[in-house]
Amino acid sequence: MSEFLQFVIVGLVSGSIYGLIALGYTMVYGIIELINFAHGDIFMIGTLVTILLFNLLHVNDTNPPTGLALVGILLLAFIVTMIVCAVLGVVIELVAYRPLRNAPRLAPLISAIGVSLVLEDVGKLWKGLSPIAFPQIFPRAQINLGAVQVNEIDIFIIIVAVVLMVGLQWLVQRTRLGRAMRAVAQDREAASLMGVNVNRIISVTFFIGAALAGAAAVIYGLEFGTTVFYVGFNIGLIAFTAAVLGGIGNIVGAMLGSLVIGMVQSFAVLIPDSLNPSSHGIGLPHGGGSWSLAIIFAILILILVFRPSGLLGQNTPDKV
Amino acid sequence: MSVTTTTRGVGRLLSPELKTRALLFRWLIALLLPLLVFTFVWQGDYVINNVLLGFITPATALTAPSKAIQSAIFMVLFYFLVLALAGYLVASDSGRRKTVSIWLDSFVFAVVPILLIDVTNNLVIGIAVSGIAWAIFFTVRKRIKYLAEAPSSPTSLPTISNDELLQRAILGGFWLGLTLSVIWLLVDVLFFVTGTLQTELLIFTAIRTVVLPIAGYFLGMLGGRVAQRYTAAAYASRDAKNNAKAGHKSRLESQQVVPNDQPLRSSGARTFYMALLIAFLLFYPAIDQYLFGYGTDGRVTGYGDAGYYVILALGLNIVVGFAGLLDLGYVAFFAIGAYTWGIIGSTQLGIIFGTVFNPLVLSWLFWPMIIVSALVAAFWGVVLGAPTLRLRGDYLAIVTLGFGEIVPIVVLNLNQVTNGANGLVGIHSPAFFGLDWSVVTPTPYYYLVLALIALVIFANIRLRDSRLGRAWVAIREDEIAAASSGINLRNTKLLAFGAGAFFAGIAGAYHSAKLGEISPDSFSYGDSIVFLAMVVIGGLGSIPGVIVGAISVYSINILILGQLDSLATDPTSFIYPVYHTITQYVPGFTFGNIRNLIFGVILITIMIFRPEGLIPSARRKRELHRDDDAPAGAGALDIVPSDPGFEAEVRIE
Numbered sequence: 001m002s003e004f005l006q007f008v009i010v011g012l013v014s015g016s017i018y019g020l021i022a023l024g025y026t027m028v029y030g031i032i033e034l035i036n037f038a039h040g041d042i043f044m045i046g047t048l049v050t051i052l053l054f055n056l057l058h059v060n061d062t063n064p065p066t067g068l069a070l071v072g073i074l075l076l077a078f079i080v081t082m083i084v085c086a087v088l089g090v091v092i093e094l095v096a097y098r099p100l101r102n103a104p105r106l107a108p109l110i111s112a113i114g115v116s117l118v119l120e121d122v123g124k125l126w127k128g129l130s131p132i133a134f135p136q137i138f139p140r141a142q143i144n145l146g147a148v149q150v151n152e153i154d155i156f157i158i159i160v161a162v163v164l165m166v167g168l169q170w171l172v173q174r175t176r177l178g179r180a181m182r183a184v185a186q187d188r189e190a191a192s193l194m195g196v197n198v199n200r201i202i203s204v205t206f207f208i209g210a211a212l213a214g215a216a217a218v219i220y221g222l223e224f225g226t227t228v229f230y231v232g233f234n235i236g237l238i239a240f241t242a243a244v245l246g247g248i249g250n251i252v253g254a255m256l257g258s259l260v261i262g263m264v265q266s267f268a269v270l271i272p273d274s275l276n277p278s279s280h281g282i283g284l285p286h287g288g289g290s291w292s293l294a295i296i297f298a299i300l301i302l303i304l305v306f307r308p309s310g311l312l313g314q315n316t317p318d319k320v
Numbered sequence: 321m322s323v324t325t326t327t328r329g330v331g332r333l334l335s336p337e338l339k340t341r342a343l344l345f346r347w348l349i350a351l352l353l354p355l356l357v358f359t360f361v362w363q364g365d366y367v368i369n370n371v372l373l374g375f376i377t378p379a380t381a382l383t384a385p386s387k388a389i390q391s392a393i394f395m396v397l398f399y400f401l402v403l404a405l406a407g408y409l410v411a412s413d414s415g416r417r418k419t420v421s422i423w424l425d426s427f428v429f430a431v432v433p434i435l436l437i438d439v440t441n442n443l444v445i446g447i448a449v450s451g452i453a454w455a456i457f458f459t460v461r462k463r464i465k466y467l468a469e470a471p472s473s474p475t476s477l478p479t480i481s482n483d484e485l486l487q488r489a490i491l492g493g494f495w496l497g498l499t500l501s502v503i504w505l506l507v508d509v510l511f512f513v514t515g516t517l518q519t520e521l522l523i524f525t526a527i528r529t530v531v532l533p534i535a536g537y538f539l540g541m542l543g544g545r546v547a548q549r550y551t552a553a554a555y556a557s558r559d560a561k562n563n564a565k566a567g568h569k570s571r572l573e574s575q576q577v578v579p580n581d582q583p584l585r586s587s588g589a590r591t592f593y594m595a596l597l598i599a600f601l602l603f604y605p606a607i608d609q610y611l612f613g614y615g616t617d618g619r620v621t622g623y624g625d626a627g628y629y630v631i632l633a634l635g636l637n638i639v640v641g642f643a644g645l646l647d648l649g650y651v652a653f654f655a656i657g658a659y660t661w662g663i664i665g666s667t668q669l670g671i672i673f674g675t676v677f678n679p680l681v682l683s684w685l686f687w688p689m690i691i692v693s694a695l696v697a698a699f700w701g702v703v704l705g706a707p708t709l710r711l712r713g714d715y716l717a718i719v720t721l722g723f724g725e726i727v728p729i730v731v732l733n734l735n736q737v738t739n740g741a742n743g744l745v746g747i748h749s750p751a752f753f754g755l756d757w758s759v760v761t762p763t764p765y766y767y768l769v770l771a772l773i774a775l776v777i778f779a780n781i782r783l784r785d786s787r788l789g790r791a792w793v794a795i796r797e798d799e800i801a802a803a804s805s806g807i808n809l810r811n812t813k814l815l816a817f818g819a820g821a822f823f824a825g826i827a828g829a830y831h832s833a834k835l836g837e838i839s840p841d842s843f844s845y846g847d848s849i850v851f852l853a854m855v856v857i858g859g860l861g862s863i864p865g866v867i868v869g870a871i872s873v874y875s876i877n878i879l880i881l882g883q884l885d886s887l888a889t890d891p892t893s894f895i896y897p898v899y900h901t902i903t904q905y906v907p908g909f910t911f912g913n914i915r916n917l918i919f920g921v922i923l924i925t926i927m928i929f930r931p932e933g934l935i936p937s938a939r940r941k942r943e944l945h946r947d948d949d950a951p952a953g954a955g956a957l958d959i960v961p962s963d964p965g966f967e968a969e970v971r972i973e
Binding site (some may be wrong): 029095096100106108109110113114116117119120121124131166248284285286290297298301304308 | 487640646707708711714715717718719720722723725726729730732733734735845850852853856858913914915916917919920921922923924927928932
């Protein structure tokens with residue numbers, strides 16, 4: 001039982017990180033129908049920014065801050081990274097996507113791929129090709145929750161993710177800004193007729209989405225302790241799959257999809273290795289772990305075949 | 321022919337009338353300049369002299385006699401084609417463009433590349449830099465023309481009789497031949513007097529001085545015949561309608577009709593450019609030695625490798641360009657094709673099935689296996705395309721991306737079949753009845769890939785102009801309208817995936833045979849993006865565009881940056897100080913590292929400024945630059961279906 005819960009916790013943690021990034025993808029797609037390939041790389045730049053901040057503040061593993069100083073530094077890390085990523089997102093939109101607002105569908109997509117390549121190389125030039133260590137400043141203590149030992153950091157991550165997601169949901173559903181965002185996502189022309197400044201709303205969307213990716217960057221670094229220039233691509237791909245799985249354009253869908261993907265990835269290691277004699281040939285060669293990405297995509301394809309707009313997506317029929 | 325006609329003919333030859341003289345003068349200069357640069361500044365003279373010396377005194381020959389003969393044939397072809405081109409150009413010029421602009425065009429498009437190739441001593445970098453120069457020249461000229469010149473009406477092109485055309489062409493060819501031979505004679509005499517020319521070559525000089533003008537006469541006639549095929553009389557049904565067409569269409573038409581305002585860009589001139597290009601490609605392995613000295617094998621290998629990029633780009637063009645199905649996982653089919661031949665052509669077959677074919681007995685197996693690999697890849701293309709049929713554009717992209725990821729994972733993990741992470745080694749190369757290719761030179765691979773590319777281009781053109789091709793374009797433009805017109809969406813989409821995967825399979829089989837070993841790392845998402853970029857940069861749906869896109873992307877990706885790196889470490893090159901200053905600020909910098917950066921910036925720039933690609937299909941250019949058209953005149957209607965020219969008019973490209 002405790003093992004099962006361990007897998008659940010692992011799934012929740014990765015699901016939270018994917019969720020924060022998937023929100024960025026789904027919001028941008030909902031509002032301008034563009035797959036923002038560069039989003040995962042904004043996340044990667046966020047991790048590098050946090051490392052830079054920690055270096056500037058002389059924060060490292062050997063002498064980690066505690067108590068109030070820890071809280072302060074974490075807060076600072078979140079704020080700074082989120083703002084830097086948010087600004088980066090807005091700049092990217094201005095430079096690479098806005099000129100292509102009226103171009104055929106493929107053009108901004110290719111441009112997004114171009115931005116992704118540029119960001120990856122910036123990461124490569126900044127910090128080199130090999131993985132970089134992230135200062136592990138969060139205390140590695142464990143809490144005993146009855147049947148299972150949980151890391152404090154896992155609880156922290158889940159709480160942060162939930163707070164941010166709830167905050168976003170509140171923003172989108174209960175504020176004027178959120179109403180404007182939903183209006184632009186639904187019908188851009190009608191929204192502008194209603195007095196909504198479409199360009200500004202789109203920039204705000206990118207701002208928020210990228211800020212969430214920045215938050216994801218901080219908690220990713222704290223949890224896994226390492227980052228590398230191509231991490232953005234891998235995680236971005238999975239996060240985007242999660243967004244599509246849940247129904248792209250749908251915020252709750254993105255959270256749900258990320259949860260599912262997180263769980264699948266966590267439980268996939270349970271699949272036995274068919275090459276191992278003790279499994280009697282059942283399972284997959286080399287065990288479920290190395291097939292997790294394939295399993296995720298297979299699930300995605302299956303869901304899309306039977307429910308083409310994703311789990312929670314609305315089936316908008318093609319209009320003539 | 322009577323004596324009087326002949327005399328008048330010769331008389332006309334040697335002293336043309338005033339109007340023709342002006343035309344002759346401008347084209348002579350325009351063509352002489354590049355010819356002289358090619359011959360004396362670059363390598364033309366050097367190549368010819370060395371080939372001849374190789375024949376006269378075999379001991380000093382630079383290369384084997386077969387290569388020398390090929391080089392000789394190429395040189396002859398080159399000069400003859402230029403002479404014929406001269407005839408065509410003189411015949412087809414309407415005379416209305418300013419002479420200076422023609423000279424400027426000739427300088428930028430012909431002289432600049434030759435000079436750059438000479439300076440950098442590198443074919444690819446030279447052409448790449450001249451590509452940038454051309455782009456700058458184009459944009460600047462378009463702006464200036466827009467401001468300065470009012471567009472001349474193409475409906476008032478001067479008419480000219482066929483005989484007059486032929487006469488002008490003959491004059492053009494003859495005079496170019498004559499001037500060239502005279503100049504060359506003077507140069508040779510100068511060299512002989514200063515002692516740098518061998519005496520034996522004087523015989524050749526004498527022959528050449530006589531042959532060139534005569535050849536010019538006949539080749540000019542050839543050029544004139546080509547021009548005659550394009551005269552207004554030959555476009556009888558369209559000619560009357562010229563007055564009724566919208567500005568853009570008439571401008572396009574006027575590029576084809578002779579005489580015309582832009583003879584350098586007309587369809588007739590393009591036949592000559594194609595002929596020159598084909599001659600160059602065919603004889604390249606032989607002349608490379610003369611042009612660049614050592615390192616021929618490396619270069620030919622590199623170009624042989626570039627070939628499979630072209631095939632892949634053409635295949636992806638079917639899926640993304642024709643049918644509009646955004647495929648981000650194309651590398652999967654490439655991998656399938658490569659592994660199919662890899663498994664069968666190496667000892668892996670023995671590991672799986674317990675039998676190995678003896679390569680000495682079944683050495684010809686590669687040839688049918690190309691088709692088999694292609695069919696296997698096509699089968700998987702249909703299988704992987706089937707779940708995507710109901711998906712909208714962006715979901716389709718993600719699912720294909722997923723497949724692009726799944727296939728390498730499968731390949732990596734199915735150890736028994738694919739040997740997992742270690743990859744396959746020792747894959748047999750193609751063989752021609754016992755003559756094994758892997759041994760000596762890369763030249764057979766080069767010709768093989770040229771042949772494959774030719775076949776693939778032919779197949780693509782036939783597909784594009786077929787009913788299936790039109791169905792693909794219809795699906796791309798508007799699925800619902802296509803379905804209402806009776807197109808079976810499911811079958812057509814599956815055929816698009818299958819056809820695209822088929823060509824990927826061909827490229828895969830060639831790649832694994834040439835490389836001899838493959839592993840799962842060589843097939844990744846990054847490659848899919850590169851293939852997509854090739855198609856998009858070149859021009860979606862346009863076959864010449866995609867080829868140019870593939871070559872440019874391959875050059876940037878592999879050739880240029882790699883060579884910049886090796887130049888950067890060479891203290892004598894001009895890159896060295898630049899490299900040194902940069903590495904002081906950015907320690908991790910190498911040209912190879914910033915490859916993706918440059919790539920990304922190029923993609924973004926092209927998407928913002930020229931989204932239709934480098935060489936767009938005619939339709940796409942009209943779509944994307946609709947507001948650039950000159951306003952249509954009164955009564956300018958599109959051609960109506962009842963006109964005899966309607967069928968030709970609605971042809972897709």
